[in-house]
Amino acid sequence: MSTIVCAISGNAAEHPVFSPKTGHVYEKQLVIKQIESTGKCPVTKEELSKDDLIDIQSNKSVRPRPATATSIPGMLTLLQSEWDALMSETSELKSNLETNRQQLSHALYQHDAACRVIGRLLRERDAARAQVATLQEELSNSTPASRGAGREEAEMGLTPEIIKRMEELAGTLSKTRKQKNFPDLTPVADIKKFTCVGSHPIHQSTAPGILCVDIHKNDPSRIVTGGVDGQVILFNAEKEKMAQKLLGHSKKVTSAIFHTGKDVVVSASQDTTAKIWTCSGADWTSPWTCAHTVRRHQAEVTEVCVHPLGDFLLTAALDKSWAVTDINTGRCVKHVKGLDTSYPAMKFHPDGLILAAGGEDNKLAVWDIKEQVTVATLDGHEGPIKALSFSGNGYYLATGSADGTVKLWDLRKPLNIQTIKVSDGPVNSVAFDSTGQYLSVGASDVKVFNFEKKTSLGETVSLGDHSGGVMGVCFSQHARMLASVSMDRTLKLFKAK
DSSP: OOOOBOTTTOSBOSSEEEETTTTEEEEHHHHHHHHHHTSBOTTTOOBOOGGGOEEOOOOOOOOOOOGGGSSHHHHHHHHHHHHHHHHHHHHHHHHHHHHHHHHHHHHHHHHHHHHHHHHHHHHHHHHHHHHHHHHHHHHHHOOOHHHHHHHHHOOOOOOHHHHHHHHHHHHHHHHHTTOOOOTTSOOHHHHTTEEEEEEEOOSOSSSOOEEEEEEOSSOTTEEEEEETTSOEEEEETTTTEEEEEEOOOSSOEEEEEEOSSSSEEEEEETTSOEEEEEESSSSTTSOEEEEEEEOOOSSOEEEEEEOTTSSEEEEEETTTEEEEEETTTOOEEEEEOOOSSOOSEEEEOTTSSEEEEEOTTSOEEEEETTTTEEEEEEOOOSSOEEEEEEOTTSSEEEEEETTSEEEEEETTTTEEEEEEEOOSSOOOEEEEOTTSSEEEEESSSEEEEEEEETTEEEEEEEEOOOSSOEEEEEEOGGGOOEEEEETTSOEEEEEEO
16 A cells, blocks of 8 residues: 655655645645745745645555664663653753743842832922922012011011900900810710720831821811921821821921911921911812911921911020911011020910910910010929910910929919929920810820819829820810820820720
8 A cells, every 4th residue: 555755744644735736745734834934835946825735535544653663672762862851851941940030030129129219219209399399488488688688677566456356355265264064075984994096107207206286176087297207297087097298397397286267277397487388278188388488586496376366376486586477468476586595385375365485494484465575484393394285264374394294383373283293204295175174295105184173183094005205195175085196106096985
């Protein structure tokens, strides 16, 4: 029986085809590949297409074994060759795998380096944006050199009209602030159950530390903080996330507070300025912009406080001066300079006719707003006074000092009626709640006191959740919630469970 042989390979064809054009027989798969690649017969080099091929009907032939597989030694040789080829291929695959691993490791290293570079560039971009915003704001507020000297001295002064408004408001407030019953106030038993319900590291880790905190009087979900990173952060306590970031200060923010009647935030900084921020939209979570910058001081601004009228801002600085500024225009009303000491802490009385100032000379000074003179000086602390707070009825004043004590003063006499040793370190913050029934203290930890007697405070609860010094504390309305900030970079919220 004859065998049909492929003209290309010389082997028996399993699927033979015949071309009348060339007169040759081909293996079908081989000749089709040749036609698809060259369009010619590989034997005669003539033009050839698939239509020129005719299938040949033939019996299926069985390929004979190769001569090397006809004996046991030959089969062993074949198996050995296959094994050697397999080992060679395995070795090559291992080599390729190692190469791919090295390439992947290098790619991952490059990706990590790229992420670090991107992170650094983003930080530099944010810093550059903050600087640009500061420069733009400075340019917008700048005046020609010929007017610069005059502007420094151009104070509005506390005019008779302003004094009259303050006196009228004080007369109204003095009638309402003597309330003794507060049905909505959180009871002492619930204050004792206060526990941390939220801890939020909202400021930069590269400059850790939050120095001040305030809660909006009418909306406890609004919280503002100021940090060592120079940022003012608006935090939404209800959604537990940052609402806005206010950039503009070039150094640490020492004080930040809400205006109770407007969507306004006021901040003070070590960069010698205070800024008045306003919301650009109806919703407080909308973007905020700097409306005015107070540049009356030559050293760190340590405290800001809004007058009960809502139109005037008090700033105190380490250049031994304090100033009153019109919030609406940013213009200086009165700048009192050349004092005997600097005041790290200073606040308006709830009536708005006097202010209290805690000095670096360890003394507490009470100033008359109308005459801008000291009407009382109270001694007692053995270290600089770092914080103070008026009670809601205006009768009492609490001060915290670097000597680790909190002193309670009766302003009607005036004298110190109680001294509480709080910490071996400094007391950084004191804050009465809106009713004046509770006093929160920030030192090495958070402590809350209440009036156990008419003129005596007793400790209610101690909260040691912070891992760093507590720099700021603040109650929400009716003492439903307590917020604290610390050098551990966290804002912590406390509620009764």
